Amino acid sequence: MISAYPTPPNDRPVPTPPPKPAASDRIIPVIYVTLTIVALVWSLSGMDISWGRIATRSQQATVYFRQMFLETDWSYLPKTLKGLQESFQIAALGTFLAAILAIPFGALAARNLSRLPVLPAFGKFFLNFIRAFPELILAIAFIKAIGPGAFAGVLAIGLHSIGMMGKLYAERIESVDKNAIEALSAAGASPLEIFRHAILPEVLPDFLSFALFRLDINIRAATVLGIVGAGGVGTLLELQRRGNNWRTIGTIFICIVITVIIVDFISAKLRAKLT
Amino acid sequence: MSNATTAVNSSLVTFENVSKTFPNGHRALKNVSLTFAPGEFIAVVGLSGAGKSTLIRCVNRLVMPTEGRILVNGKDITGMGEGELRTVRARIGMIFQNYNLVRRSSVLRNVLAGRLAHLPTWRTLTGMFPAADMELAFRSLERVGIPEKAYQRADTLSGGQQQRVAIARALTQQPHILLADEPVASLDPPTAHQVMRDLKNLSREENLLTLVNLHFIDMAQEYADRVIGLRAGEVVFDGPGAGMTEADFEAIYNRRIRPDDLRGALDIVGESTGEASALAR
Ligand SMILES: Nc1ncnc2c1ncn2[C@@H]1O[C@H](COP(=O)(O)OP(=O)(O)O)[C@@H](O)[C@H]1O
Numbered sequence: 001m002i003s004a005y006p007t008p009p010n011d012r013p014v015p016t017p018p019p020k021p022a023a024s025d026r027i028i029p030v031i032y033v034t035l036t037i038v039a040l041v042w043s044l045s046g047m048d049i050s051w052g053r054i055a056t057r058s059q060q061a062t063v064y065f066r067q068m069f070l071e072t073d074w075s076y077l078p079k080t081l082k083g084l085q086e087s088f089q090i091a092a093l094g095t096f097l098a099a100i101l102a103i104p105f106g107a108l109a110a111r112n113l114s115r116l117p118v119l120p121a122f123g124k125f126f127l128n129f130i131r132a133f134p135e136l137i138l139a140i141a142f143i144k145a146i147g148p149g150a151f152a153g154v155l156a157i158g159l160h161s162i163g164m165m166g167k168l169y170a171e172r173i174e175s176v177d178k179n180a181i182e183a184l185s186a187a188g189a190s191p192l193e194i195f196r197h198a199i200l201p202e203v204l205p206d207f208l209s210f211a212l213f214r215l216d217i218n219i220r221a222a223t224v225l226g227i228v229g230a231g232g233v234g235t236l237l238e239l240q241r242r243g244n245n246w247r248t249i250g251t252i253f254i255c256i257v258i259t260v261i262i263v264d265f266i267s268a269k270l271r272a273k274l275t
Numbered sequence: 276m277s278n279a280t281t282a283v284n285s286s287l288v289t290f291e292n293v294s295k296t297f298p299n300g301h302r303a304l305k306n307v308s309l310t311f312a313p314g315e316f317i318a319v320v321g322l323s324g325a326g327k328s329t330l331i332r333c334v335n336r337l338v339m340p341t342e343g344r345i346l347v348n349g350k351d352i353t354g355m356g357e358g359e360l361r362t363v364r365a366r367i368g369m370i371f372q373n374y375n376l377v378r379r380s381s382v383l384r385n386v387l388a389g390r391l392a393h394l395p396t397w398r399t400l401t402g403m404f405p406a407a408d409m410e411l412a413f414r415s416l417e418r419v420g421i422p423e424k425a426y427q428r429a430d431t432l433s434g435g436q437q438q439r440v441a442i443a444r445a446l447t448q449q450p451h452i453l454l455a456d457e458p459v460a461s462l463d464p465p466t467a468h469q470v471m472r473d474l475k476n477l478s479r480e481e482n483l484l485t486l487v488n489l490h491f492i493d494m495a496q497e498y499a500d501r502v503i504g505l506r507a508g509e510v511v512f513d514g515p516g517a518g519m520t521e522a523d524f525e526a527i528y529n530r531r532i533r534p535d536d537l538r539g540a541l542d543i544v545g546e547s548t549g550e551a552s553a554l555a556r
């Protein structure tokens with residue numbers, strides 16, 4: 001009970017220093033370091049590195065490098081650009097599909113939206129599951145299902161991106177401002193209305209930022225998908241690799257790198273604007 | 276207009292032996308029975324933790340009582356389903372200490388949120404608000420004096436302006452009850468007094484039953500028709516603020532009144548700002 005006025009300043013308890021970390025806590029870093037070293041040694045032992053072979057091969061490699069970068073076959077440029085365009089379209093379409101479809105999946109996986117804890121648990125599991133498949137594996141599966149071509153690439157990139165973006169969306173929704181939700185709830189808004197008017201306006205700019213970043217990654221992925229037959233510039237790359245045409249491979253390589261750098265740059269600029 | 280004497284005639288909100296025990300076992304409200312009439316302007320005072328927020332949140336069931344009944348417009352809200360509760364909440368405005376706006380949305384969008392429970396779902400989900408509702412939102416903004424901020428992002432406004440947006444949002448609900456949970460606790464004294472005056476005027480003009488939680492007892496006395504004092508979840512005072520005695524203060528605060536229970540009257544504060552002293556008359 002507070003009775004005296006003014007309050008005496010020295011009735012606070014003497015602060016006790018926090019306890020020292022237990023010995024078991026200090027052991028843990030040592031365990032981590034040891035495990036890392038063991039893992040490294042084990043990985044290297046699996047490599048079967050033959051230094052002699054590397055030496056002879058690298059002499060051949062200089063020939064290929066010269067052909068790729070000094071004797072580049074620029075007559076192949078129009079075909080390359082067409083392939084790149086297709087890769088870009090595959091990436092853009094896949095990212096767009098995923099950016100939209102990841103919203104319901106992200107909402108399902110967010111712990112703060114549902115009263116039943118089963119739903120977010122299921123949502124998280126589902127997203128983890130589809131994320132576990134690399135794009136290339138998905139592309140091979142879709143090619144088996146619907147035949148080779150760009151659309152298989154779109155589906156592969158789209159599905160994998162739903163897994164990646166759904167997780168990011170869910171985490172963003174989980175960090176949303178509770179106050180605005182409470183206010184709309186107090187005004188009689190339904191859960192869907194709260195999602196539409198309190199949550200989406202706050203998270204949408206960040207969702208867009210995630211999507212742009214994903215587009216960036218997906219363009220890289222789309223350039224290699226053609227290697228397994230899912231359309232885009234990778235189809236040309238695989239064709240030229242089989243023919244050992246290092247001069248045209250050089251053309252394709254240079255164009256891919258320049259495209260990726262440009263997209264990287266634009267995407268970063270746009271994302272900076274969104275915050 | 277309305278005062279404590281009309282409260283006897285008609286009741287808009289009734290607490291019947293309401294208790295709230297939180298899941299951790301803490302009893303925040305203990306057998307509270309109260310009656311509130313349309314148009315009354317009521318201040319709820321008490322120490323931090325006395326149960327002020329819990330009491331006010333029971334009125335729109337943001338907090339579900341564990342015992343007793345709460346009647347709003349004659350209907351028991353404690354047993355209501357979600358859908359019916361939303362139609363009751365549609366006409367109860369609420370204002371919070373931290374304004375609780377959607378920060379990245381425009382002021383107008385925030386104010387329009389007061390219409391969500393009044394409109395069909397296809398309109399609220401598409402965001403296609405009827406012209407009449409848009410007009411209502413603009414008029415609310417005019418009434419709180421910031422119509423020119425309509426298209427600005429909510430988080431670009433000052434604290435006082437944000438609280439005005441929150442009041443406009445509540446007004447747009449066309450409420451008959453207004454709840455305010457420490458609405459001025461985050462504002463500087465002159466702004467705090469202005470917001471209190473706004474609330475008081477709106478309550479009069481719209482015949483709004485207004486329940487305001489206040490930490491500062493002098494503000495409660497200055498603005499409220501009726502003061503309810505809470506201590507440890509129990510109502511220990513209920514009456515006009517002007518008639519409060521030293522004994523009443525001690526009953527609420529369990530000790531004598533201290534300077535930090537007072538925010539300071541308008542004329543003291545007004546010395547630093549011309550605006551506030553002009554209001555003080
Ligand atoms: N969700 C909750 N769970 C447990 N205890 C709570 C909860 N909300 C409030 N309380 C407790 O109930 C008491 C009254 O809280 P509150 O109504 O917020 O008081 P006031 O608004 O007067 O400061 C406090 O002791 C507080 O710690």
Ligand SMILES: [Mg+2]
Pocket residue numbers: 327328329457
């Ligand atoms: Mg409180």
